[in-house]
Amino acid sequence: MSRARTPRPASGLRLPRAPLATRANALHAGAWWLWALGLATAASRTTNPLLLALIIAVAGYVVSARRTDAPWARAFGFFLVLGAVVVAVRVLFAIVLGSTVGGTHVLFTLPELPLPGWMEGVRLGGRVLAEGVLFSFYDGLRLATLLICLGAANALANPARLLKSLPGALYEAGVAVVVAMTFAPQLIGDVLRLRSARRLRGRPDRGLRALAGVALPVLEGALERSVALAAAMDARGYGRSARVPAAVRRTTAALTLGGLLGVCLGSYGLLAAGGAAFGLPVLLTGLAAALAGLWLGGRRAVRTRYRPDRWGVRAWLVSGSGVAVAALVVVAAATDPAALNPPTVPLTAPSLPLWPAAAVLCGLLPALVAPVPASARRDPHDSGDRTTPRATDHDTTTHRDTTTDRDETHRDETHRDSAGRQAGEATR
Amino acid sequence: MIRFDQVTVTYADAPEPAVRELDFELPEGELTLLVGPSGAGKSTLLGAVCGLVPHFTGGTLDGRVTVAGRDTRTHRPRELADVVGTVGQDPRAHFVTDNVEDELAYGMESLGLPPATMRQRVEETLDLLGLAELRDRPLTALSGGQQQRVAIGSVLTTHPRVLVLDEPTSALDPAAAEEVLAVLQRLVHDLGTTVLLAEHRLERVVQYADRVLLLPGPGAPAELGDPAEIMTRSPVRPPVVALGRLAGWSPLPLSVRDARRRAGPLRTRLAASGPAPAPRAPASSHAGDGPVAEVTGLSVRRGRGTVLHDVRLSVHPGESVALMGRNGAGKSTLLRTLVKMHRPAAGRVRVGGADPARTAPRDLLRLVGLVPQDPRDLLYAESVDDECAAADSDARATPGTCRALVARLLPEVRGASHPRDLSEGQRLALALSVVLTAAPPLLLLDEPTRGLDYAAKERLTEVLADLTRRGHAVVLATHDVELAAELAHRVVVLAEGEVVADGPTAEVVVASPSFAPQVAKILAPDGRLTVSEVARALATGAGDGDGDGDGDGQTNGAGDGDGAP
Incomplete structure (x- = not known):
């Protein structure tokens, strides 16, 4: 029951309240991504576990304050679990394979596995040092924080809207992704439905065999549905294109291909030793050519956009807060590397550096300025002694009406019933 | 507006053309109803109008189809998108985006209309179809009627001059169907849209039609004419027409x-x-036995919503009960709870004296059988014969039991055919045979008449009536008031998960304007x-x-x- 709560301004202090999200004031999906990437950049600059925890807390708070009920928003929990797994795996590797950090504090000693000579430098088991484990923990935590930042962007930004902001030439790819996104849940729904239908034939509905038994019908169903969708899309004008002169078409192809080639060469130059001189100019030229190609390619598409998200003040504030976090932490890392990367040899307790911490807190700004999704706003009112089914508000009203019609004992029963329901949900 | 010029469509690998020498013209601004039994080529004809036949489906089209002056031979479906709007049988297969507003705008975006126009038309369409409150809702959160209206709206925004609909009301409850038909009426009368729609449930639509286009059977020549006149010789007809023919009224009445x-x-x-x-009663020889299913105080929840609340129901051998109520009232959930597909949150469920939740699937099979809404959910095998063999072993019945049932219900089907190639009605009969192999005393059917033509429906009614005479109890969840009137001894009406009416069919359905069959409405107060x-x-x-x-x-x-x- 981790549902979002609206932040209430402290009594006495009247902050301007963020408006309810509607289509008109919806925050640009790109703003969320910039904000999250800012947090991720900050996370990549530090291994201080306290700062990293603060970044996770900031991201988590903003997500809980501003996410919707959409399926992608509910995936944030999955990213948290993924982060925990990353940390655990990283620490486990450090324990089993040892670490190069060195140190003096032996936690315990594992039996060491003798390895053949050609695997020199690799060690299995042996002494486990506190320094090495701690170092891996910091390192794992940093990676986990990066993942959680991406998870936050994923939870907050509507992927379909983000795809709508793509250049026209990439539109068709965008539609394919959106269709795939709606197909995946349908496919899962089909698997569940067919699996439970197996019971109607008197077959077990659990286990691998049940899953294998429904695979073929599910795929057949999915195929039928995609054919029907393709027909519907065709009949609705998908893929209409304007006629463009052959010269423009050829220029588009040349620009796009040449540009991408330039990007590859440029990146190679940047990464290769001693190639930095030609790397950057080639990369930039390539990028410009590719973008021009995309722009020209967009002229083939006749389509227009319905109510694209606008980049307004709130989008500036949200993305700006992310950029600010990144910039401030990068500066702090340059001026005070020791505070942001606390040494593990010798073992020291990390301390929370004040200024970088304050910088990270800038990332909370979206929780104040971003429009509140309708579902998140409604929540505080139904946190009382009864639970309101979210999707079926009117259900509950009729439910209450009928209860008042009936006798006292029955009403008691209903109340107990709903208390039981709450208890059931709390344990879930 | 729509012209068919000696059109014959033959699909690849088909021995016979799907439709033969269609030759007619539908004038602008009329609502034409396309009627005919299953397999007469209705979908092919509709597909030919929007160009999906043959551009998308393959096959060859001889002759010429012109829509608003454009030849479908030279115009692909996407190039007809601005004059023809097509809505298929299943609105969910039609949706490209994920919320109502975007869905309405999608077609216009493809056509490249300016943003200001798009905005204006979306607002107009939201009002026209009564969707304004739903504009931000995800499409999956809508009811069947709402989805159908969004699907219609999504093709209306491009202001097509022709609207083609394939069974727009089949999956809807009577009230939602009225809603959709009212919208179509309005389009024809106010906007002059030409509407061509195919529908099996003629009792719902025939009174709105300006013309009827009859496809009497595979390969038979099509007839176009005045509804009342065509209905005198149509092989498919709604009860009001059947009654008119029985009483010899001329011209035939089309509305109640x-x-x-x-x-x-x-x-x-x-x-x-x-x-x-007297109200139909189950055969008395079975009446003495105890109930085959008994439900008391049943509540079922799904997520945070209560789907069923304090439901009480008992079903006796030889009885047939119709569960009615609007889409989402909890009919399917009730049936599914009886076969252990949902766990009750409270209450007692007994099927044949046993608690389904504590009975192994293999044993439950012999107590109760459910034919789900989509019979394909029950069919996994590659051929009818394989399916039957599997059903025999599932039910531990003597080999050949299922095959014998199939032979009785589906004499025309070959054992080697793939279940997915069967028609809707044949598939239902196959699923029914599979379920009946275990000879369960209680048989549940969820929306059995969806997509069935009158002939298939009649056959189903006979089969079910025969089963109840032999002591099986039948419970069917249905929107089809005519089926309930024909078959059910008792009608139970559910609303918002509660039983709001439970009594003999004649009493319950006659008392309700939306559930009363046409004959009862015409002859009221006769019972x-x-x-x-x-x-x-x-x-x-x-x-x-x-x-x-x-x-x-x-x-x-x-x-x-x-x-x-």
């Missing part, structure tokens, strides 16, 4: 209102032929519900009432009616 105006003499004759029959009941009454009435000088015309009328096929 027309029929009621003419039904005065018929009503007096029926009253003279004796009182309405007869179906044409066959009226026919029986007239036959006996004609027998003893010959001499009472009640009017020769009516006697002749009844004679005419009997003579009609």
Whole structure:
């Protein structure tokens, strides 16, 4: 029951309240991504576990304050679990394979596995040092924080809207992704439905065999549905294109291909030793050519956009807060590397550096300025002694009406019933 | 507006053309209803209008189809998108985006309309279809009727001059169907849109049609004409027309209102032929046994919503019960709870004396069988024979049991055919045979008549009536009031997860304007519900009432009616 709560301004202090999200004031999906990437950049600059925890807390708070009920928003929990797994795996590797950090504090000693000579430098088991484990923990935590930042962007930004902001030439790819996104849940729904239908034939509905038994019908169903969708899309004008002169078409192809080639060469130059001189100019030229190609390619598409998200003040504030976090932490890392990367040899307790911490807190700004999704706003009112089914508000009203019609004992029963329901949900 | 010029469509690998030498013209601004039995080529004809046949489906189209002056031979479906709007049977297969507003705008985006125009048309369409409150909702959160309206809206925004709909009301409850039809009416009358729609449930739509296009059977020539005139020889007809034919009315009435105006003499004759029959009761030989299913105080929740609340129901052997109520009222959930597909949150469920939640699937199979909404959910095998063999071993029945049932219900189907290639009605019969292999005393059917034509429906009714005579109890969840009137001993109406009415069919359905069958509406306050009941009454009435000088015309009328096929 981790549902979002609206932040209430402290009594006495009247902050301007963020408006309810509607289509008109919806925050640009790109703003969320910039904000999250800012947090991720900050996370990549530090291994201080306290700062990293603060970044996770900031991201988590903003997500809980501003996410919707959409399926992608509910995936944030999955990213948290993924982060925990990353940390655990990283620490486990450090324990089993040892670490190069060195140190003096032996936690315990594992039996060491003798390895053949050609695997020199690799060690299995042996002494486990506190320094090495701690170092891996910091390192794992940093990676986990990066993942959680991406998870936050994923939870907050509507992927379909983000795809709508793509250049026209990439539109068709965008539609394919959106269709795939709606197909995946349908496919899962089909698997569940067919699996439970197996019971109607008197077959077990659990286990691998049940899953294998429904695979073929599910795929057949999915195929039928995609054919029907393709027909519907065709009949609705998908893929209409304007006629463009052959010269423009050829220029588009040349620009796009040449540009991408330039990007590859440029990146190679940047990464290769001693190639930095030609790397950057080639990369930039390539990028410009590719973008021009995309722009020209967009002229083939006749389509227009319905109510694209606008980049307004709130989008500036949200993305700006992310950029600010990144910039401030990068500066702090340059001026005070020791505070942001606390040494593990010798073992020291990390301390929370004040200024970088304050910088990270800038990332909370979206929780104040971003429009509140309708579902998140409604929540505080139904946190009382009864639970309101979210999707079926009117259900509950009729439910209450009928209860008042009936006798006292029955009403008691209903109340107990709903208390039981709450208890059931709390344990879930 | 739509012109078919000697059109013959032959699909690849098909021995016969799907439609042959269609030649007609549909004028602008009319609502044309396409009727015909399953397999007569209705979908092919609709597909040909929007260009999906043959551009998308393959096959060859001889002749010429022109829509608003554009030849579908040279225009692909996407190039017809601005003149033809197409809505298929399943609105969910039609949706490209994920919320209502974007879905309405999608077609216009593809056509490249300017943003200001798009915005204006979306707002207009939201109002026209009564979708304004739903504009931000995800499409998956909408009810069936709402989805259908969004699907229609999504093609209307491009202001097509022709609208093509394939069974727009089949999956809807009576009220939602009315909603959709009211919208279509409005489009035809206010905007001059040309509408071509195919529908099996003629009782819902025939009164709105300006013309009827009849495809009498595979390969037979199409007939286009005035609805009342075409209905006199149509092999598929709604109860109001069947009653009109029985009574020999001419021209045939198409709406309850027309029929009621003419039904005065018929009503007096029926009253003279004796009182309405006593409410249908299950055969008395089974009445003494205990109930095959008993549900008390049942509540079911899904997520945070209560789907069923304090439901009480008992079903006795030989009884057939119709569960009715709007989409989402909890009918399917109730059926599914009886076969352990949902866990009750509270209450007691007993099926054949056992608690389904504590019975292994293999044993539950012999107590209760459910034919789900989509019979394909039950069919996994590659051929009908394999399916039957699997059903025998699932049910631990003597090998051949299922095959014998299939032979009785589906004499025309070959054992090697793939279940997915069968027609809707054949698939239902196959699923029914699979379920009946275990001979469960209680049989549950979820929306069995969806997509069935009248002939298939009639066959289903006979099969089910026969089962109840032999002591099986049948519970069916249905929107089809005519089916309930024909078959059910008892009707249970669910609303918002609660039982709001439970009683003999005649009492419950006649009392409700949306659940009353057409015959009951026409003959009210007479208690007869179906044409066959009226026919029986007239036959006996004609027998003893010959001499009472009640009017020769009516006697002749009844004679005419009997003579009609």
